[in-house]
Amino acid sequence: MTSPSPRQETHRPEVEALINLWKDRPGNLIMALHEIEKSLGYVPRDISQQLARGLNVPLAQIYEVLTFYNYFRLTPPAKNKIQVCMGTACYIKGSGDILETLKAQLGVQEGEITPDGAFEIENVRCIGCCGLSPVIKVGEKVYGKVKPDDVTAILSNYSA
Amino acid sequence: MQEEWIKVCMSSGGVAAGSEDVMAAVEDELAQRSLAVKALRKMGCIGCCHADPVVEVKPKGGKPTIYERVTPEQAREIVAQHFQGGQALESSTPTDEMFPHQVRIALRNCGIVDPECIDDYIAHDGYSGLRHLLADAGPAGVIEEMRLSGLRGRGGAGFPTWVKWNFANKKQADVKYMICNGDEGDPGAYMDRSIMESDPHGVVEGMILAGFAVGARQGYFYIRAEYPLAIERVQKAIDAARSYGFLGERILGTEFSYDLEIRLGAGAFVCGEETALIASIEGKRGTPRPRPPYPTDCGLWGHPTVINNVETLSNVTAILQRGGAWYGSIGTPESTGTKVFALTGKVKNSGLIEIPMGTTLREIVFDIGGGPISAKPFMAVQTGGPSGGLITKEHLDTPLTYENLQKLGSIMGSGGMIVIDEGDCVVDLAKFYIGFCAEESCGKCAPCRVGGKRMQEILEAISEGRAQMSDLDKLKKLAHAMQKASLCGLGQTAPNPVLSTIRQYAEEYRQHIEDRTCRARRCVALVKYQMELKKQKAAAAPAGAAS
Ligand SMILES: Cc1cc2nc3c(=O)[nH]c(=O)nc-3n(C[C@H](O)[C@H](O)[C@H](O)COP(=O)(O)O)c2cc1C
Numbered sequence: 196m197t198s199p200s201p202r203q204e205t206h207r208p209e210v211e212a213l214i215n216l217w218k219d220r221p222g223n224l225i226m227a228l229h230e231i232e233k234s235l236g237y238v239p240r241d242i243s244q245q246l247a248r249g250l251n252v253p254l255a256q257i258y259e260v261l262t263f264y265n266y267f268r269l270t271p272p273a274k275n276k277i278q279v280c281m282g283t284a285c286y287i288k289g290s291g292d293i294l295e296t297l298k299a300q301l302g303v304q305e306g307e308i309t310p311d312g313a314f315e316i317e318n319v320r321c322i323g324c325c326g327l328s329p330v331i332k333v334g335e336k337v338y339g340k341v342k343p344d345d346v347t348a349i350l351s352n353y354s355a
Numbered sequence: 356m357q358e359e360w361i362k363v364c365m366s367s368g369g370v371a372a373g374s375e376d377v378m379a380a381v382e383d384e385l386a387q388r389s390l391a392v393k394a395l396r397k398m399g400c401i402g403c404c405h406a407d408p409v410v411e412v413k414p415k416g417g418k419p420t421i422y423e424r425v426t427p428e429q430a431r432e433i434v435a436q437h438f439q440g441g442q443a444l445e446s447s448t449p450t451d452e453m454f455p456h457q458v459r460i461a462l463r464n465c466g467i468v469d470p471e472c473i474d475d476y477i478a479h480d481g482y483s484g485l486r487h488l489l490a491d492a493g494p495a496g497v498i499e500e501m502r503l504s505g506l507r508g509r510g511g512a513g514f515p516t517w518v519k520w521n522f523a524n525k526k527q528a529d530v531k532y533m534i535c536n537g538d539e540g541d542p543g544a545y546m547d548r549s550i551m552e553s554d555p556h557g558v559v560e561g562m563i564l565a566g567f568a569v570g571a572r573q574g575y576f577y578i579r580a581e582y583p584l585a586i587e588r589v590q591k592a593i594d595a596a597r598s599y600g601f602l603g604e605r606i607l608g609t610e611f612s613y614d615l616e617i618r619l620g621a622g623a624f625v626c627g628e629e630t631a632l633i634a635s636i637e638g639k640r641g642t643p644r645p646r647p648p649y650p651t652d653c654g655l656w657g658h659p660t661v662i663n664n665v666e667t668l669s670n671v672t673a674i675l676q677r678g679g680a681w682y683g684s685i686g687t688p689e690s691t692g693t694k695v696f697a698l699t700g701k702v703k704n705s706g707l708i709e710i711p712m713g714t715t716l717r718e719i720v721f722d723i724g725g726g727p728i729s730a731k732p733f734m735a736v737q738t739g740g741p742s743g744g745l746i747t748k749e750h751l752d753t754p755l756t757y758e759n760l761q762k763l764g765s766i767m768g769s770g771g772m773i774v775i776d777e778g779d780c781v782v783d784l785a786k787f788y789i790g791f792c793a794e795e796s797c798g799k800c801a802p803c804r805v806g807g808k809r810m811q812e813i814l815e816a817i818s819e820g821r822a823q824m825s826d827l828d829k830l831k832k833l834a835h836a837m838q839k840a841s842l843c844g845l846g847q848t849a850p851n852p853v854l855s856t857i858r859q860y861a862e863e864y865r866q867h868i869e870d871r872t873c874r875a876r877r878c879v880a881l882v883k884y885q886m887e888l889k890k891q892k893a894a895a896a897p898a899g900a901a902s
Contacts, residue, residue: 213406221637221638221649222638223554224384224638224639225618225619225621225635225639226618228621229580229619229621236829244671244816246862256639258638259468259639259640260638260640263623263640263641263797264621264622264623264625264641265621265622266580266581266620266622267621268620281542282542282543283542283543283737283740283771283773283787283788284542284543284705284773286542286787287700287701287773287775287779287784288701289699292902297889317583320540320542320622320624320791320795321540321541321542321543321544322580322581323367323545323549323581323710324367324368324371324540324545324547325404325543325544325550325697325699325705326368326404326405326407326699326705326706327368327371327405327407328699328700328705329371330371335694337367337370337371338371339368339371339372339407350764354573
């Protein structure tokens with residue numbers, strides 16, 4: 196692998212627009228990162244560099260923030276992100292068993308992506324649908340009152 | 356009042372349970388039958404979350420009926436029966452039992468007003484007193500009403516709202532800020548989400564009044580990014596309020612100029628803590644700092660700042676519409692008003708409820724909640740989330756107030772109320788909470804960072820049969836050190852569930868450690884151990900001997 200030249204300047208116009216939108220507003224860094232994450236699913240390094248220049252903050256500070264918050268990720272997500280709710284209500288109603296079933300069926304651990312890039316599993320803190328516990332979320336769709344036996348059927352709704 | 360309506364629950368819980376399909380079916384059926392029901396509306400959460408998707412129907416001249424767990428097919432039938440035959444379906448509302456004990460103030464508009472329609476909010480008295488309060492009562496008048504109300508912050512600590520506002524109001528400064536804490540990190544609590552989704556204007560109005568009382572020109576909503584629907588609706592509400600002149604320059608022709616913006620959280624529990632929240636809005640890591648100075652002296656960008664919780668602000672609006680004395684007359688003398696709880700776990704009717712302070716746990720769990728969900732007997736209620744503790748069945752008749760909960764070794768917290776039954780294991784629950792806190796520790800101070808981890812390890816050892824009784828003393832020592840030496844509330848309160856369970860269920864801890872058994876069969880390693888033991892005994896028994 197050739198190492199990228201340190202002088203390599205990436206420049207994405209859509210990021211420039213975003214920088215201009217937030218540039219003069221106080222507390223802009225996290226909001227800008229949210230917008231990037233929302234459109235790309237993660238925050239690539241070259242964009243962090245462009246952001247650092249545009250907002251005039253050190254790259255180190257951007258990484259300090261990126262690595263602190265659970266919400267931001269530095270690598271591309273799988274096609275379908277499965278979130279297993281580990282809020283208290285879900286937990287005592289067996290979301291741990293659902294997590295185990297998912298891990299067994301997909302053959303990956305939490306935080307890993309299946310080799311075909313189709314799925315990844317994440318355990319999350321309370322997504323606030325406690326009345327339907329236990330709950331899992333695939334992409335934007337929430338499934339309530341899930342039993343380990345339902346996992347196969349739920350996964351079959353999604354493809355690689 | 357509309358003559359007839361049909362409303363479909365479109366809160367996150369409802370949508371998760373399929374209410375979008377139900378809504379589509381209703382629209383389609385109305386169109387096919389050429390029925391013009393004027394008020395087909397989205398509604399927010401009425402609180403019967405286990406029964407989602409919920410549909411409420413009111414025919415002309417009739418009474419509203421709530422239908423639970425409605426499928427799209429049933430929705431078509433409901434439309435046909437109600438609006439053409441004029442005959443109500445057999446009412447299927449066991450959740451009716453959830454309402455009689457409730458007094459809905461913070462939730463007053465949830466499920467009543469259309470959260471995306473400012474005119475509907477105004478039709479329900481919204482923004483009604485704003486002009487008078489801003490022009491005539493003045494900040495002092497607003498703060499005085501809040502004093503009369505006795506309202507204490509609903510975000511957990513229970514600090515009197517008027518006192519905080521008064522500090523900030525008295526502080527001389529050119530720039531002050533108001534912040535709404537919509538981070539809601541407590542696992543098992545979702546009242547703030549529901550209020551923001553179902554009645555965003557109720558909170559926006561509270562933010563305007565609070566900003567006015569403390570002398571802010573700018574306010575921020577800090578909302579967790581995991582709540583996209585809440586974010587969308589609060590943004591809509593802010594925009595609508597601005598276009599009606601309730602926000603912006605010289606609000607309603609008064610001297611008061613004030614605006615609101617949203618800032619997003621990014622998945623860190625500690626950011627609910629006020630100094631960490633401020634750091635996060637400033638675009639930094641959300642690590643707390645020692646207090647004092649309190650935010651009311653030195654907050655956002657070094658300026659005096661007041662932070663209030665979503666439910667607190669929803670109450671503020673109601674109080675200033677109806678008067679502090681009215682609110683103060685509800686509840687008990689020291690704990691006035693109502694409290695919203697997310698009643699979840701092993702309970703039949705699970706959802707959001709709002710009850711006057713002083714209601715007993717028995718009323719909540721058995722009358723409103725309908726009792727345990729399975730055949731297993733009720734065991735306890737966990738309140739206060741990771742900062743709280745268990746209230747056991749002996750204390751079912753204690754009136755719920757800030758003071759009483761504290762006496763019982765738990766706290767009110769933000770209002771998560773998780774019912775556990777004899778199928779649950781207290782060691783497992785303690786492990787769950789300390790695991791949460793250890794993972795969510797920001798790492799800035801050692802007592803929390805290291806203490807939480809060590810406590811977690813000991814609890815794991817207990818649940819896997821690798822511990823000794825002396826480990827309980829170690830746990831307690833660590834707990835007390837964490838409580839005393841941690842920088843912020845996260846570390847100071849993280850040991851509470853552990854201490855609470857050790858105190859109340861000493862025998863269960865002993866069984867785990869000495870007998871290596873888990874009564875509830877939740878601790879997998881112990882269950883396996885016992886099975887193995889049984890097998891070995893059977894094998895060792897002389898052949899043919901009766902066992
Ligand atoms: C670790 C930690 C997490 C907290 N999380 C929240 C939260 O999610 N929402 C909230 O309103 N308050 C939370 N609080 C309490 C806030 O720091 C603050 O007391 C509260 O928002 C003040 O508002 P109130 O007076 O209206 O209750 C948290 C406190 C701690 C120590």
